Amino acid sequence: MTPTVTDWVRQAQNSRIKVDSRQTRLSRQWLPFVRAELLERAQAVRRSVDGEFAKTASSAGQKQMAAYGETAPHLYPIGYCHWITDCALPRLEADPLVQRLRQAGLAWRKVYFILQGRGFQNAIQCGDWLLDVAENALDLRDAPVDLSPLDSFEWENLDGWARYAEIAEIYYGARLYPNLYFPLAFPLAPFLAIRSNGRIDLLYQQDNLFFLDLAENWRRARQLLTDSRWLDRRLPADYERLLEKQCGQNDIRVFPLEYRKSTPADLSRTIDEWRQAAALPPEQLTATVNAFRQVTQIASEKLRQADLRPGADRLKALQESGEVPGGTGGGVGL
Numbered sequence: 057m058t059p060t061v062t063d064w065v066r067q068a069q070n071s072r073i074k075v076d077s078r079q080t081r082l083s084r085q086w087l088p089f090v091r092a093e094l095l096e097r098a099q100a101v102r103r104s105v106d107g108e109f110a111k112t113a114s115s116a117g118q119k120q121m122a123a124y125g126e127t128a129p130h131l132y133p134i135g136y137c138h139w140i141t142d143c144a145l146p147r148l149e150a151d152p153l154v155q156r157l158r159q160a161g162l163a164w165r166k167v168y169f170i171l172q173g174r175g176f177q178n179a180i181q182c183g184d185w186l187l188d189v190a191e192n193a194l195d196l197r198d199a200p201v202d203l204s205p206l207d208s209f210e211w212e213n214l215d216g217w218a219r220y221a222e223i224a225e226i227y228y229g230a231r232l233y234p235n236l237y238f239p240l241a242f243p244l245a246p247f248l249a250i251r252s253n254g255r256i257d258l259l260y261q262q263d264n265l266f267f268l269d270l271a272e273n274w275r276r277a278r279q280l281l282t283d284s285r286w287l288d289r290r291l292p293a294d295y296e297r298l299l300e301k302q303c304g305q306n307d308i309r310v311f312p313l314e315y316r317k318s319t320p321a322d323l324s325r326t327i328d329e330w331r332q333a334a335a336l337p338p339e340q341l342t343a344t345v346n347a348f349r350q351v352t353q354i355a356s357e358k359l360r361q362a363d364l365r366p367g368a369d370r371l372k373a374l375q376e377s378g379e380v381p382g383g384t385g386g387g388v389g390l
Contacts, residue, residue: 058342059342060338060339060342061267061270061338061341061342061345062338064263064267064345065267065268065270065271067267068263068264068265068267068268069268069271070165071165071166071167071168071264072167072168072169072213072214073167073169073181073186073206073211073213074163074181075184075206078161079162079163079183079184080183080184082160082161082162082183083162083182083183083184083185083205086157086160086162086183087157087162087182087183087185087205090153090157091203093153094153094154094157094182094187094203095201095203097148097151097153097154098144098148098187098189098201098203099200099201101144101147101148101189102140102144102189102190102200102201104147105140105143105144105189106133106200108143109132109133109136109139109140110132133190133192133193133196133200134193134194134196135193136190136193137176137177137178137179137190137193137194138178140178140189140190140193141166141178141179141180141189141190142166142178144180144189144190145166145180148180148187148189149164157182157183162182162183163181163182163183163184164180164181164182165180165181166178166179166180166181167179167180167181167186168214168262168264169211169212169213169214170211170212170213170214170219170223171194171209171210171211172209172210172211173210173212173223173226174194174223174226174227175194175223175226175227176214176223176224176227176261176262177190177193177194178190181206182203184205184206184207185203185204185205185206186202186203186204186205186206186209186211187201187202187203188201188202188203189201194227214262214264214265215265215268215276216265216276216279216280217246217247217265217276217277217279217280217283217286218279218280218283218285218286220265221247221286224247224249224259224261228249228251229251229252229381230249230250230251230252230259230381231249231250231379231380231381232247232248232249232250232259232286232289233247233248233249233250233289233290233291234246234247234248234286234287234289235247235248235258236291236317236318236319236323237291237296237299237303237315237316237317237318238258238303238313238314238315238316238355239314239316239318239322239323239326240313240314240326240348240351241258241260241313241351241352241355242277242318242323242326242327243266243269243274243277243326243327243330244260244263244266244348244349244352245258245259245260245352245356246277246280247259247286248291248295250295250379250380250381251381252381252382253365254365254366254371254374254375254380255360255363255364255365256295256298256299256359256364256365257356257359257360258352258355258356258359259356260352260353260355260356263349270330270334270345273331274327274330274331277327278324278327281320281323281324281327287320292374292379292380294366294370294374295364295366296317298364298365298366299315299364300315302359302362302364303315303359311355311358311359312351312354312355312358313351313352313355
């Protein structure tokens with residue numbers, strides 16, 4: 057069955073970590089006594105997943121992952137928490153121990169959150185504990201798998217674009233600028249990112265905030281439009297010229313999104329148009345949103361492939377000024 061907008065919204069809502077008294081009680085009743093066994097089984101699953109990734113490091117699937125701009129086969133497992141968790145989840149759900157825990161009423165779902173104020177992470181919430189089968193996807197010094205109570209480490213749900221941008225700059229080692237150039241994509245990709253190698257990207261990394269906003273009258277996008285810390289940032293002129301040259305002819309054969317330098321007022325009107333679209337019949341709204349996501353993904357990939365960056369001398373000057381991140385490392389960005 058083809059997912060609908062309702063399904064996508066529910067998935068975004070369910071990807072948030074939730075804690076309540078019942079889950080706390082059930083976790084205390086069960087998890088301390090099965091922790092060692094569950095951790096051992098999760099470690100075995102992770103080893104199996106690692107073996108499969110090692111065999112397919114140069115496959116088309118790995119290349120598709122690299123197209124997101126945050127992963128590369130040679131960096132595995134850095135940046136691969138999404139794919140590792142997706143591979144491990146159904147295998148763990150087939151495990152008899154996990155089935156007993158779920159039958160006992162413990163929560164079990166994939167969650168997406170900010171870990172320790174330094175990166176985005178996918179993991180599995182089990183009761184009011186977290187089973188992270190890709191713990192070292194953020195830092196190779198960490199164990200591959202961890203199972204710990206949620207109150208034993210720092211985490212937060214992702215709930216706003218400004219906080220997203222703060223963490224993205226740390227995690228990807230990038231410098232973010234407001235997307236004032238592709239207004240149609242703003243509700244889903246409100247930032248451009250200049251990577252540590254000097255390349256500019258349309259930062260389409262997740263769509264949870266978009267779907268949460270779709271169900272909540274675009275609260276987060278509107279908050280961003282009033283946040284001068286981010287909206288007052290101006291893309292360096294070198295990059296603006298590169299974008300206009302590459303995308304400004306508005307030829308969909310070259311680039312699928314309209315290029316139109318915009319103001320916050322223009323972007324507010326874009327959000328108003330999306331608010332009106334939310335009233336479309338369900339099938340039409342689903343088709344519209346699906347097409348929008350696909351176009352934004354294609355645009356993000358095309359811009360990455362265009363590899364837009366200034367010449368070496370100008371790039372060095374921009375790095376020295378702080379407008380572009382310096383060096384070749386930082387985060388998990390390519």
